[in-house]
Amino acid sequence: MRQVLIALTLAATLGGCGGRKSPPAAEAGRREAEQAPASSWRAIATPADRERLRAWRDSWVDALARARASGAAQAIAAQGALLLPDTRLPDPLPPPGDYRCRVFKLGAKGAGGLNYVAYQYFTCRIARDGALLRLEKITGSQRPVGRIFPDPAGRPVFLGTLMLGDETRPIAYGRDQSRDLAGFVDRVGERQWRLVLPLPAFESLVDVIELVPAAS
Known part of the structure; x- marks a missing residue:
C-alpha cells in the first residue's frame, strides 16, 4: 500500500509517458516522502536525485577546475556571476513568460569529452502549473522539462526529465534514472536566472542553463 501511495503521488505531480520503472525507494526515503506535503520536492525526489542535490557544490567546483584547466578560464570569467557557484540574489523565482536560454556544460564525464561547452540561445518557457512553476526548454x-518547487531554505528546487530528439512528450519523472533531472534555480542578475543541474546522466558534471526574458 505504501508503494502504491508513492506511485500515485509521482503520477499526479509529474505525469508523463513511457520509460522504465525505477527501483523501490529506500525505507527512509519512503517515510520522508509520505510525511512531506504534495507541494514539497521532498515528496517527489528520488534517492538518486537527493544525492545529486547534496553533491551540487562539490560537483560544480570539480567541473570548473576541469574546464579552467582545459583552457576555458577566460571564457568562464567572461560570464561573470552566471558560472560562480555561490552567487545567489534574493527573490529567486523567475516570473512566467518566454525566455532565451543557453546551456553551459562544465567538466567532461568521460575521457575525450569537452570540459567546457557553451551553446547558442534556445527558447524556454516558464508557466504557472497550479501552485508551482513549470519550466520547459522548447527548442x-x-x-x-519539469517543475520548480519553492523550498523553506530559500533556494527553489527543479525536478524534471530530459526530452531528446523528436520526442513530443516527457517520460514521467522517476521512471528512468538516466532521464531524471534535479537542480536549483537561482537569480544571478537584474533579469537573469539560471537552472543548475548537477551530475546529469550524459556528458558533463554540471549543466548551467542561463534564463533571460525573451523581451529583454
Whole structure:
C-alpha cells in the first residue's frame, strides 16, 4: 500500500509517458516522502536525485577546475556571476513568460569529452502549473522539462526529465534514472536566472542553463 501511495503521488505531480520503472525507494526515503506535503520536492525526489542535490557544490567546483584547466578560464570569467557557484540574489523565482536560454556544460564525464561547452540561445518557457512553476526548454535536441518547487531554505528546487530528439512528450519523472533531472534555480542578475543541474546522466558534471526574458 505504501508503494502504491508513492506511485500515485509521482503520477499526479509529474505525469508523463513511457520509460522504465525505477527501483523501490529506500525505507527512509519512503517515510520522508509520505510525511512531506504534495507541494514539497521532498515528496517527489528520488534517492538518486537527493544525492545529486547534496553533491551540487562539490560537483560544480570539480567541473570548473576541469574546464579552467582545459583552457576555458577566460571564457568562464567572461560570464561573470552566471558560472560562480555561490552567487545567489534574493527573490529567486523567475516570473512566467518566454525566455532565451543557453546551456553551459562544465567538466567532461568521460575521457575525450569537452570540459567546457557553451551553446547558442534556445527558447524556454516558464508557466504557472497550479501552485508551482513549470519550466520547459522548447527548442534544441536536449530539452529539460519539469517543475520548480519553492523550498523553506530559500533556494527553489527543479525536478524534471530530459526530452531528446523528436520526442513530443516527457517520460514521467522517476521512471528512468538516466532521464531524471534535479537542480536549483537561482537569480544571478537584474533579469537573469539560471537552472543548475548537477551530475546529469550524459556528458558533463554540471549543466548551467542561463534564463533571460525573451523581451529583454
